[in-house]
Amino acid sequence: MTASKVLEVEALHCRHGMRSVVTDLSFEIASGETLALVGESGSGKSTTARAIAGLHPIASGRVRVAGVDVTMPVERRPRAAWQSLQLIFQNPDSSLNPRHSVATLIGRPLQQFFGVGRRERDRMVRDLLRTVHLPESYATRAPAALSGGERQRVAVARALAARPTLLLCDEIVSALDVSVQAAILDLLRDLRASTGLSLLFITHDLAVVRWFADRVAVLYQGELCEIGRVDSVFARPSHPYTRRLLAAARGLDTEGMAA
Ligand SMILES: Nc1ncnc2c1ncn2[C@@H]1O[C@H](COP(=O)(O)OP(=O)(O)O)[C@@H](O)[C@H]1O
Numbered sequence: 001m002t003a004s005k006v007l008e009v010e011a012l013h014c015r016h017g018m019r020s021v022v023t024d025l026s027f028e029i030a031s032g033e034t035l036a037l038v039g040e041s042g043s044g045k046s047t048t049a050r051a052i053a054g055l056h057p058i059a060s061g062r063v064r065v066a067g068v069d070v071t072m073p074v075e076r077r078p079r080a081a082w083q084s085l086q087l088i089f090q091n092p093d094s095s096l097n098p099r100h101s102v103a104t105l106i107g108r109p110l111q112q113f114f115g116v117g118r119r120e121r122d123r124m125v126r127d128l129l130r131t132v133h134l135p136e137s138y139a140t141r142a143p144a145a146l147s148g149g150e151r152q153r154v155a156v157a158r159a160l161a162a163r164p165t166l167l168l169c170d171e172i173v174s175a176l177d178v179s180v181q182a183a184i185l186d187l188l189r190d191l192r193a194s195t196g197l198s199l200l201f202i203t204h205d206l207a208v209v210r211w212f213a214d215r216v217a218v219l220y221q222g223e224l225c226e227i228g229r230v231d232s233v234f235a236r237p238s239h240p241y242t243r244r245l246l247a248a249a250r251g252l253d254t255e256g257m258a259a
């Protein structure tokens, strides 16, 4: 390993029950890099993200974060690994406890990982709300009083509160309006530039991949069929599935232009 590798996934194998859904998957993410992970529904993207986060069992293979072996369930991982890797899901409603205020949700990682006291925590929560372009007054609100896009910003703020070096984003903008999608992507792009954050960015939107990612990995039926720089994979796809994916996306573009 080298210090610049934030994530190393080596021959990862995951099952759902008896069925293998991720097979022999290897890739790395360098410091400050964004790797997009694409593939049709059911190709194993979410399982991969959950396994890396320690939320899905790893049947075989290795996961290292900043050189530290974390091939174990999240509750057995060293605290630092827990903190440095954060996962954001497609649907904030399943990850934000509706009984807690926004301040409690965002404040928890500050307390848990850094032992930040009440007063300081309130200040940092306000800073984080500003970072994700939400009014400070939202601190006292419940998630139910927010729109879907606003709740996803709270989920982003909570992940950022842990000061991660690696963010796993599983279709985090797929359920949102296009304008909200763009705002959240802009936000992540700014953060990446200012903090050197690395991202594993799962999406089915190839336009987002082109605009947002450095490299792209293509998953097909649980196997990596292609990985490389976005411009070279898009210009010269080597796998038939990647070619189909790109052709389908171009088809959509053409329809969009005709409409
Ligand atoms: N909870 C589950 N129980 C059984 N099979 C599952 C479960 N979740 C996902 N799967 C299966 O695992 C495979 C990979 O799913 P997933 O990782 O969610 O793919 P993706 O995120 O690319 O859509 C799919 O065939 C899916 O049907």
Ligand SMILES: [Mg+2]
Residues within 6 Å of the ligand: 045, 046, 047
């Ligand atoms: Mg998924």
